[in-house]
Amino acid sequence: MSVLVDDDTRVVVQGITGGEGKFHAEQMMEYGTNVVAGAVPGKGGQEVAGVPVYDTVDEAVEVENADTSVIFVPPAFAGDAIFESLDTDLDLAVAITEGIPTQDMARVNKRLTETDTRLIGPNCPGLITPGEAKLGILPGNIFASGDVGLVSRSGTLTYQVVDSLTNRGIGQTTAIGIGGDPIIGTDFVDALELFENDPDTKAIAMCGEIGGEDEEEAAAYIDEHVDTPVAGFIAGRTAPPGKRMGHAGAIVSGSGTGTAESKINALNDAGVPVGDTPEEVADHVESFLE
C-alpha cells in the first residue's frame, strides 16, 4: 500500500509545455505514473508528451478525470496555478516551483483552510510510491518498494537517506518531500498522520532541518499519536544564527528559535532517535524493522 499516490492516480501537469514540465512529465510517465493531461492557458488542443493539453485544470478534470495536479509553473504565475488547482475538484496538488513570493503563499495558506484539496510543496521534489507512481522530480531509480514511510523538507537529502535505505534492501511505502519554504501545504504532522494510518508503513524516517517549529510540533504529535517507530535527522546543526541556509525556511532566528538542538531534543523527548549522519538514520530504521 501507500499514501496519497498509487498507480490509479490520474495526473494533470500544469505547465506541461515548459521545458521542465515536459521533461518531468515524460520522466513521470516513464516511471509508470498515469499522466492523463496537461493544463496550460492558451495551449489547449495541443498534445505534449503524448497527452492532450487543456486551457484550464477544470477542463482536464472534466474530460480526463484527473484527480491530482503537479505544478511546474514559473514562480510569477505559480501562486495563481496553485489557486486554480485548489479551487478545482482535485484530491491533491503538488507544487514543485521554487521561489514563489511569500505573500502569494500566505494567501494560498488561507485558501487551504477552505478546500478539501491537499497541497504538497511548493519548492519540493514531490512524492513517490516506488513501483507505482511518482509525482515530481525525484529520481525514481534510487527508490524501492517496501515498508518505510519517508518525509523530508529537503530534496537531495531525501535521496541521500533513501539511497542508504535502498542499498541495505530497505524499501519505501511512499516518500514525500514537503518542501523547504516557510509556508507549505502538507507538513510533518500531516505526513506522519498519513503514515501512521497506513497499515503497510512499518517505520518512518523524518528528515527535518533548522528553522521554524515544525519539527517540534511533529515531535509533540508523535508523542501523542504515532505508534509506528520514527527515526529522525536534522540538517543544519552547524548553521550560524541569522543566516538563511538556501531554503527560505532554513534559518535560525536571532533570538534562537529554530535551532537543530531544540528540534533534536524535542524528537528525543518523543522517543525518536536522531541520527548524526544519514547512515545512522538508516541504522535506526533498520533496527526498527528487525
Next chain:
Amino acid sequence: MSVLVDDDTRVVVQGITGGEGKFHAEQMMEYGTNVVAGAVPGKGGQEVAGVPVYDTVDEAVEVENADTSVIFVPPAFAGDAIFESLDTDLDLAVAITEGIPTQDMARVNKRLTETDTRLIGPNCPGLITPGEAKLGILPGNIFASGDVGLVSRSGTLTYQVVDSLTNRGIGQTTAIGIGGDPIIGTDFVDALELFENDPDTKAIAMCGEIGGEDEEEAAAYIDEHVDTPVAGFIAGRTAPPGKRMGHAGAIVSGSGTGTAESKINALNDAGVPVGDTPEEVADHVESFLE
C-alpha cells in the same frame, strides 16, 4: 422560552456614544435588556447610559463578559464594526445600521462562513424576546410574551403584524427582523430552524417581500424540515419590475425573478397560507393556535 436572546444575554453596544446608540441603549435597558458595556474607539473609560465604554469589543468581552453586540455605527464604519464583532468571541451580533456599502457586506458575508458568531442584519430593527430583552430599535410596548415566532425582512411591517397579534391576545416567543438588504447574516431559513427547534414556539409568522429568492428557499425548507405551522405575508405585490422599493433588496428584476407571485406560490405549495393583509396573517396564526 425564546431563541437567541433572553434576560441572560449580556450586550455590548458598538457606537454607544452616538445619538442613536445612546438613545437605544437606554431604551433597551429600560425594557430590561442587560446592556453591560459600550465599545467606541477612543472613548474607552467614559460612561454612557450608566455603562462603561471600552475602546474595543474585545475589551468589553474580557472585562464585562459581553456575549452579544448591537451595532449602531455609521455606514462608513459599520463594515469594520461588524468584522470586529465577528472576530471577537461573541455569540451574536445585531447590525442596525442602514446603508452599508454592498461590497463591505460581501466581505462580511465571506467572513460569516468562517466564524461561529451569528449576525442579524444589517439594516434591521433587531430582535426581541417580549418581557425579557430587546436588541435594537423595536418599540417594546407593542410586543407581548407568548407562543408565536415572528421573522420579517421589514421593520414597521413587523410592528403592524405584531400589533394585530398582540391586540388579539396572541404573544410572541421571539420576533426577529432580519433586514431588507440583499446581503444579510441570518436569513429566513436560519430563523425558521431556530423556531422549529424551540419547544415553546407553537406557530410562526413570516413576513417576506419582493426581491431575491429567500422566500422561495424558505418555502422549500418549510416543506422539508418545519412541522410548526407557518403563516406568511409578502409585501410588494403591486411593485413594478426594475424599481427598487425602498429596501436595497426589494426589487423585482427585469427578467421577472423575485416577484410576489412566485413567493406566494412557493409558500402555498409548501402548505403555508399567505395573508392578503396583515390582519389575515393574524387570522391564520390565530387558527393555528386554536
Next chain:
Amino acid sequence: MDMKLHEYQAKQVFADAGVPTPESKLASDVDGVVAAAEEIGYPVAVKAQVQVGGRGKAGGIKLVDDEQEAREAADSILGMDLKGYHVDRVLVEEAVDFTNELYVGITMDRGEGKPVAMVSTKGGVDIEAVAEETPEAIAREHIDPSFGMHPYQARKAVYDAGVPGEIARDVSSVLTTLYQLWSDRDGADAEINPLMVTSDNDVIAADAVMNIDEDALFRQPELAEMEDEAASGDALEQKADEYNFDYVRLEGNTGIIGNGAGLVMTTLDLVDHYGGEPANFLDVGGGAKADRIANALDMVFSDENVDSVVFNIFGGITRGDEVAKGINEALEQFDEIPKPVVVRLAGTNWEEGMEILNEDLVTVEQTLEDAVQRAVEYADEVNEQ
C-alpha cells in the same frame, strides 16, 4: 440605489484603468459634433448620452460618413426626447470595424452574496434576453471578494464562454481590469457590451456601463462629482433625490406616504386590494421629523395624478407627535387642502399624535385597513366628479 454613469463617463473611467476604448469626444451642439468628427476622422458614431437602454432602436445612435450626415445626425439627436429623457449631449466616437462582438460584465450576485464575472460570445445584443433564452451562452465565475479575482478565474470564464484562443488572453485581461475597477470603485454593475473584436484581433470597449453603489459614494469622491450630471430624467424622482426619499412613481391616483419599506409596500398592496390604484411608493424612513413629513406631502401633492393621500405611520423610532406636527404645518399653509389626506398613526406616541392632529385638515382612521379604504373612496369620488 445605484448611481448610473453616462456612457462617456464610464468610458473615461474604463480608459483610465487601462481598458481599450475608441477615441471619442463629447459635444452639445451641431458644430461641436462636426468639429469632433473631423478631429477623430470619419466614419464616426453619434450617440445620445441618456440613461436608457435601446438607444439605437430609438434613433439615439447614428453612424455618419461625412460632414453633412454628421450635421443631420446631430440635429436629429440633440434635443430629442428619448423615452422621456431629453438629449442634450452626444458622444462622437471613432467607428470601429469589427468582426465579432463579445459581452463581459461584473455584478453582485445578491443571492450568493458574491461578485460574479460574466463572459459571452453573444455580445452586442440585450444580454438580459440572452440570459433568459440561452443562459448557457453566458459563462459565469463567482469571485471570493476577500481574495479578489484570480487570473485563472478570468481565463476560465473566457475559455468556458468559448472565446476564440487568439483573443482569449486579451479578453481575460480586460475582465481582470474590469473586476479591479468594479472593486476599487464600489461598482454595482460594470459591463462592456459589446466588447468588439477587430480584424486584427484587437479588443475594444464599444459601449460601457458602470453603476456605482450609492451607499459607497462617500469614499468615491471623484465619481460622486459625476452624479448630478447623471441624474434621473423624471422631475418628481429628481425631487425625491433632493429630499432624500425612497420614492417610486407609479400610474395610479392614490398617493401613499409611510415609514419603512415593507409597510409602505403593504400600504400599496392594500390600496390595490381595496380596488384603488397606488400613485407612488414614498418611504420617509425612520425617525422622520416634522419638516421631513411636510416635504413628503409636498412631493405627493406635486404629482398631478394624485387624487387622495393615505398617510400610514407605525412609529418605532418615528414619533407620532412629530408626524402629526409635520402634517399640520404642511397643511396649514394651504387655503384649501389640495387633495384629501387620510392619516393613520400607530406605535410610538400615537396618542400624542392623535391629539395634535388638526382634524379639520385631515381624516383620521384607527386601522390601516380603514385608512386605505377611506383614501381609495376619496380618490374614486374625485374621479367620478
Next chain:
Amino acid sequence: MDMKLHEYQAKQVFADAGVPTPESKLASDVDGVVAAAEEIGYPVAVKAQVQVGGRGKAGGIKLVDDEQEAREAADSILGMDLKGYHVDRVLVEEAVDFTNELYVGITMDRGEGKPVAMVSTKGGVDIEAVAEETPEAIAREHIDPSFGMHPYQARKAVYDAGVPGEIARDVSSVLTTLYQLWSDRDGADAEINPLMVTSDNDVIAADAVMNIDEDALFRQPELAEMEDEAASGDALEQKADEYNFDYVRLEGNTGIIGNGAGLVMTTLDLVDHYGGEPANFLDVGGGAKADRIANALDMVFSDENVDSVVFNIFGGITRGDEVAKGINEALEQFDEIPKPVVVRLAGTNWEEGMEILNEDLVTVEQTLEDAVQRAVEYADEVNEQ
C-alpha cells in the same frame, strides 16, 4: 532571501505612502552634509547609511548643533568601517524633539503562515531583546492576508499595547498605512523603530526598516532598482549574488559545494562531525550545468580561508556528467590546483560522471562520509604545514 532597503530608501517609500517622516537629505561628502544641514536647520542627525544594526553605539549616528560639529561628524562617519561595511553615504536629518518612542512593525509569522502586526510602547531599543525579555510588551495582531488589515485590528493592537489615547488614532493610521505598504510592496519586514511622539502629540518615523521579498522583485520594478545600492558588504557574498548562488560565508577552512539546501547543510554538519570546520554553505541548486559548477569552484577558491574543497552532488535533476564536465573545465585552467578537491557523485548519471572526471585533478570518493573525511584530512594537512 530578503532585499534590505537602506534607511533613506525605506523612508522615501514610507513618506510616499503617507507615513510622516522627518525632513532629510542624503549626502556623500562633508560639504554636502553641511549644505544639507543648513537647508534643514540645526540641530540635525548625521546617520551612516549601511545595512547593519547598532549604528548609534558604533559611532555611525551623531547629533550636531552647528557647522563645526557637522563637519566633524561627517568627517568621522564618512569613510568609516562600520562592522565590516564601508560608509560612503550619510542621511542628514531634522532632529526631532520627542517625548515618547514607540515601535510598530509588520512581518510574516512563518509559523502561522500569516502576516502579523506588532505595536509596543518600548520603542527606540532593540525590539528583539524586548520580544525575548518582555514579550507581553509587544501587542500582536495576526492579519488574514485575504482580507488585509481591518481598521479595527490596527486599533486593537494599538490599544492592547497601551498606546496613550491622545495618539491612538494617529498610531493606528500609521500601522494601517504600514500594512498596506508591506502588502503592496511585497514586504518581508516593515518597521518603524522608533516612531517618535512629539510634545504636540504628532507621530513621526525616526527610523525606517523595509525588507523586500526577493522572490517578488519581478513585480516591484521600482524597488528592484534600489537593489544594487543596497547590496551586502561582504565581497564574496556580493559575488554569490552575481552568480545567483545560495551562499553563506562561515569561519572554517573546508570549502563545501553541493546541490540542494538540505544536503549542503548535512555536508557542513558532517565536516563538523568528522572534526573539520566548514568554510561556507554553497548550494548550486537543481539542474546545474557545467559553467555553474565552474563558477561555484571559483567562489570557493576565492575564499582565502579555504584549504580544501568537498564537492557533494546527489543528482536528481542535476546530472553527474554535467557536474564532472564543469569540474574538469574549471580545474584544467590552473597550472596547479589551488586547493585539493574531493568529489562525490551519486544519483542521476553518476557513472557517466565518474568516467568523465579527471582523477589527476580531483580525489574521488564513493560515499558522502568518505568524501567529507578525506576533505577534512586535506584541510588538516594544509594547516599542519
